[in-house]
Amino acid sequence: MGDLPNEVEIQEEGPREGFQIEPGPIGSADKIRLIEALAQTGLRHIQVCSFVNPRLVPGWADADDVVAGFRSAPGVHYVGLWFNDKGLDRALAHSDKLTLSGSISLSASDAFTRKNLHRSHAENVEAMRKQTRLHLSKNVPVRRIGVMAAFGCNFQGDIAPAQVISTLQDGFDIADECGVSIESISLSDTMGWATPQRVERLLGEVRSKWPHQRITLHLHDTRGLAVANAMAGLRMGVTRFDSTVGGLGGCPFAGHKGAAGNICTEELVLLCEEMGIRTGVDLDALIEVGRMAEEIVGHQLPSELLHAGSLNSLRRKASVVH
Amino acid sequence: MGDLPNEVEIQEEGPREGFQIEPGPIGSADKIRLIEALAQTGLRHIQVCSFVNPRLVPGWADADDVVAGFRSAPGVHYVGLWFNDKGLDRALAHSDKLTLSGSISLSASDAFTRKNLHRSHAENVEAMRKQTRLHLSKNVPVRRIGVMAAFGCNFQGDIAPAQVISTLQDGFDIADECGVSIESISLSDTMGWATPQRVERLLGEVRSKWPHQRITLHLHDTRGLAVANAMAGLRMGVTRFDSTVGGLGGCPFAGHKGAAGNICTEELVLLCEEMGIRTGVDLDALIEVGRMAEEIVGHQLPSELLHAGSLNSLRRKASVVH
Numbered sequence: 143m144g145d146l147p148n149e150v151e152i153q154e155e156g157p158r159e160g161f162q163i164e165p166g167p168i169g170s171a172d173k174i175r176l177i178e179a180l181a182q183t184g185l186r187h188i189q190v191c192s193f194v195n196p197r198l199v200p201g202w203a204d205a206d207d208v209v210a211g212f213r214s215a216p217g218v219h220y221v222g223l224w225f226n227d228k229g230l231d232r233a234l235a236h237s238d239k240l241t242l243s244g245s246i247s248l249s250a251s252d253a254f255t256r257k258n259l260h261r262s263h264a265e266n267v268e269a270m271r272k273q274t275r276l277h278l279s280k281n282v283p284v285r286r287i288g289v290m291a292a293f294g295c296n297f298q299g300d301i302a303p304a305q306v307i308s309t310l311q312d313g314f315d316i317a318d319e320c321g322v323s324i325e326s327i328s329l330s331d332t333m334g335w336a337t338p339q340r341v342e343r344l345l346g347e348v349r350s351k352w353p354h355q356r357i358t359l360h361l362h363d364t365r366g367l368a369v370a371n372a373m374a375g376l377r378m379g380v381t382r383f384d385s386t387v388g389g390l391g392g393c394p395f396a397g398h399k400g401a402a403g404n405i406c407t408e409e410l411v412l413l414c415e416e417m418g419i420r421t422g423v424d425l426d427a428l429i430e431v432g433r434m435a436e437e438i439v440g441h442q443l444p445s446e447l448l449h450a451g452s453l454n455s456l457r458r459k460a461s462v463v464h
Numbered sequence: 465m466g467d468l469p470n471e472v473e474i475q476e477e478g479p480r481e482g483f484q485i486e487p488g489p490i491g492s493a494d495k496i497r498l499i500e501a502l503a504q505t506g507l508r509h510i511q512v513c514s515f516v517n518p519r520l521v522p523g524w525a526d527a528d529d530v531v532a533g534f535r536s537a538p539g540v541h542y543v544g545l546w547f548n549d550k551g552l553d554r555a556l557a558h559s560d561k562l563t564l565s566g567s568i569s570l571s572a573s574d575a576f577t578r579k580n581l582h583r584s585h586a587e588n589v590e591a592m593r594k595q596t597r598l599h600l601s602k603n604v605p606v607r608r609i610g611v612m613a614a615f616g617c618n619f620q621g622d623i624a625p626a627q628v629i630s631t632l633q634d635g636f637d638i639a640d641e642c643g644v645s646i647e648s649i650s651l652s653d654t655m656g657w658a659t660p661q662r663v664e665r666l667l668g669e670v671r672s673k674w675p676h677q678r679i680t681l682h683l684h685d686t687r688g689l690a691v692a693n694a695m696a697g698l699r700m701g702v703t704r705f706d707s708t709v710g711g712l713g714g715c716p717f718a719g720h721k722g723a724a725g726n727i728c729t730e731e732l733v734l735l736c737e738e739m740g741i742r743t744g745v746d747l748d749a750l751i752e753v754g755r756m757a758e759e760i761v762g763h764q765l766p767s768e769l770l771h772a773g774s775l776n777s778l779r780r781k782a783s784v785v786h
Contacts, residue, residue, distance in 0.1 A: 146661075253782070294775065299782035335775060338695050339468075339739040365775070366731035366768040370692040373660050402768040409688035417661040444768065446688040446724040453616065453657060453687070460575070460621035 149420035151382045153187040153358070154180055154407055156435060157208075158223055160390025162192055162201045163403075164439050170204045172438045174212045179431045180387065181215035184423040185407075189221050190240075193229035209236045227276055234280060244277035244284035245328070246270050246313045250306045251295035254332070258290075267312050274320045284320070287313035288328040288360075292344065294335020301335070303347045310348065326356040326382070331371065334364020334402075338374035345378040360384040361405040362391075363444065368405035369413055376419065385410045388432040388443030406445040408432055416453065425452045471742035473509065473704045475680070476502055476729055478757060479530075480511040480545055482712025484523045485725075486761050492526045494760045496534045501753045502709065503537035506745040507729075511543050512562075515551035531558045549598055556602060566599035566606035567650070568592050568635045572628045573617035576654070580612075589634050596642045606642070609635035610650040610682075614666065616657020623657070625669045632670065648678040648704070653693065656686020656724075660696035667700040682706040683727040684713075685766065690727035691735055698741065707732045710754040710765030728767040730754055738775065747774045 157177050161168050177190050190212065196203035205222070214220065219241040222233045233242055248270065249255045252263045259266060277284050291298075292306045310327060317324045327348060345357065359375045361368045361383070372383060384404065391403030411423045432448040442449075479499050483490050499512050512534065518525035527544070536542065541563040544555045555564055570592060571577045574585045581588060599606050613620070614628045632649060639646045649670060667679065681697045683690045683705070694705060706726065713725030733745045754770040764771075 295782070296778045297782060299779045334772060337735065337738045363768055364772045365734055366728060367691055367735060369689055370695045370735065373692045373695065402772065406688060412687055413659065413689060413692065416659045446685055446766065450656060450686045450724065456618045457621045460617070460619060 145379070146376050146417060146419055147379060147381045149381070149422070150376070150414055151187065152185060152407060152410060152421055152423065153189065153221075153382065153384045154185045154387060155189040155384050155404060156180065156386035156388065156390040156407065158189040158192050158202075159386050159404055160388075160435065160439065162194075162199050163391055164201060166440065168201065168438060170207045170211060173204070173208045176387075176431070176435055176438060177208070177212045177220075178215070179434055181218045183427040183431055184421070185428075186217060186422060187219045187221065189223060191222050193222055193224040193232040195228075206232060206235070209239055212239075214239055226273070230276065230280065230282065234282070242282045243286065244274065244282050245286045245288050246274055246284060246316050246324075247288045247290070248309050248313055249290040249332075250301045250309045251291040251298040253297035254291045254295045257297055263309075263312075267316065270313070271316050271319065274316055274322060278320060278322070284317070284322045285325040286328060287317070287324055287326075288330065289313070290330045290332045291335075292329040293331045293337075293340050294333065296333045303344045306344055307347055307351060310352070314352075324355065326358060327352065328358040328360055328384075330360035331362055331368075332360075334362045334367070336361065336371045337367060338370050341371050341374035342378055345375065345380065349378070356382060358382040358384060363389060363402040363405050366402070368402075369409055372405055372410055372413060376414070376417075383410055387428065388435045388448055389445045390435055390439070390443060402444045406432075406443075406447065408445055408447045412447055412452065426455060467701070468698050468739060469701060469703045469741055471703070471744070472698070472736055474507060474729060474732060474743055474745065475509040475511065475704065475706045476507045476709060477511040477706050477726060478502065478708035478710065478712040478729065480514050480524075481708050481726055482710075482757065482761065484514055484516075484521050485713055486523060488762065490523065490760060492529045492533060495526070495530045498709075498753065498757055498760060499530070499534045499542075500537070501756055503540045505749040505753055506743070507750075508539060508744060509541045509543065511545060513544050515544055515546040515554040517550075528554060528557070531561055534561075536561055548595070552598065552602065552604065556604070564604045565608065566596065566604050567608045567610050568596055568606060568638050568644075568646075569610045569612070570631050570635055571612040571654075572623045572631045573613040573620040575619035576613045576617045579619055585631075585634075589638065592635070593638050593641065596638055596644060600642060600644070606639070606644045607647040608650060609639070609646055609648075610652065611635070612652045612654045613657075614651040615653045615659075615662050616655065618655045625666045628666055629669055629673060632674070636674075646677065648680060649674065650680040650682055650706075652682035653684055653690075654682075656684045656689070658683065658693045659689060660692050663693050663696035664700055667697065667702065671700070678704060680704040680706060685711060685724040685727050688724070690724075691731055694727055694732055694735060698736070698739075705732055709750065710757045710770055711767045712757055712761070712765060724766045728754075728765075728769065730767055730769045734769055734774065748777060
């Protein structure tokens with residue numbers, strides 16, 4: 143295990159992922175409270191909202207209020223999510239606080255694209271070409287290609303690595319046509335199909351084809367394998383992960399209720415820090431924020447660590463006794 | 465990953481671990497129902513009860529009734545747990561149904577031994593010497609050494625591999641003195657301190673010292689790392705795991721409520737089968753039994769997979785659509 147990375151970058155998506163899926167209304171003040179608390183834990187990248195149609199995602203009807211309302215902490219990058227020109231324009235209105243960056247977002251599953259976006263893959267490629275040009279026309283850089291359902295799809299079944307490579311190539315073609323220089327690739331296990339073996343195989347193929355791209359893993363804990371998959375990613379040199387505090391979130395497309403959310407930030411931090419991989423995050427502080435998140439959503443979150451507490455807190459107690 | 469094992473043996477401990485920790489009374493008929501259902505999933509080793517003092521563990525006051533009551537399935541090994549001569553005598557009364565085998569059980573943490581058994585490590589070694597002789601006098605074989613708290617202890621902190629090696633050596637010394645031939649070593653992450661790296665390091669040291677011993681991992685999901693730790697075990701050639709359906713159980717010694725239970729059998733089966741490692745278990749049948757376990761205990765169990773469903777069930781649906 144000598145080739146584990148020395149440090150990783152964690153992109154906290156709890157506020158955006160979590161508040162979009164919770165059934166009950168969550169006040170803007172609570173969202174702001176969580177964002178500000180997360181920024182005090184050492185996290186340096188926080189996705190704070192989604193600029194989406196409030197009729198489709200009522201949980202983010204207050205995105206503008208939330209972004210206007212939180213106090214920025216120095217050194218923290220706050221990002222938003224959007225899917226069309228209206229969303230981009232809303233994000234641009236907050237360019238003082240948000241780090242704006244676009245993404246060429248595709249899915250390795252045609253069935254998922256049709257279900258999720260009501261488009262064929264070819265139509266989605268065309269839409270991404272237009273969106274990339276739109277970003278550039280507004281001086282928003284596009285440096286990232288994201289592939290959803292990169293390990294499997296509830297509606298299509300297994301996804302072969304060759305399919306992901308082909309989807310990524312479509313993304314690079316769009317980038318070339320638009321004169322964009324891609325710096326990173328994000329692979330999403332949107333519906334919980336990844337295993338450590340699939341992570342190693344796919345990353346092996348992607349890295350051999352695009353050796354200079356930085357790879358992000360976006361993992362869901364739908365079937366309990368997220369941390370094992372993150373470990374496989376670390377072994378393959380992945381140094382950037384998306385995650386959510388407490389395991390906030392879930393997958394609205396999973397076709398079933400009760401699907402677990404994203405990989406828990408605190409479990410990812412524990413995994414890394416206990417193996418000497420720096421995250422910059424104070425785990426005990428993060429666990430406190432996880433408890434705040436549970437209080438805000440009004441129910442227990444899937445994180446096990448949140449309820450057990452950190453090993454460092456036990457080490458401190460043990461060192462007093464002995 | 466070419467050196468993953470071809471198959472693993474899963475020792476289901478859900479009935480014993482689960483029913484000892486649940487707060488509410490669970491009827492013998494429900495315990496029997498779960499044991500019989502587990503035996504229909506392809507599991508070949510099921511720990512069905514604990515012969516303990518009913519005043520200390522009221523949840524197992526009905527151990528004799530449960531063992532007398534279930535119908536044995538062919539090819540399934542049913543085992544019980546005991547800690548003293550009284551427990552052994554009770555188990556012996558069921559030698560028609562139970563596979564009886566003793567264990568030299570030690571802890572790598574002196575603090576845990578004192579807290580758990582109110583003995584020093586030296587006193588525990590002496591107790592195990594006596595117990596081994598007692599087993600042999602009753603023709604019950606002793607072929608296994610178990611080490612609890614092998615990765616860390618809530619009361620002592622980190623446990624170095626050298627400490628585990630020393631504890632195992634104490635076990636082998638007992639075996640030598642009693643003329644017993646040990647065939648397997650069980651390493652328990654009793655309180656959730658293991659990481660994939662610690663699993664690899666400890667297994668590396670244990671295997672280099674005792675290359676011919678079969679190693680069992682007994683993992684708890686206290687901090688969400690159990691599946692990642694199992695994966696590390698598989699890489700190191702571990703072919704036997706303890707687990708509990710649904711993640712039944714918990715750790716009464718963890719010093720906090722809400723500690724997650726053992727690694728979930730169904731998540732372990734998913735991990736293995738999706739990587740081509742045979743378990744002999746029908747995952748969809750096991751998930752049904754996990755739902756039965758939730759119904760019996762009357763609350764949701766920690767397993768994520770239990771709530772998401774298997775990938776094979778989705779593959780079947782997807783193949784119909786496409």
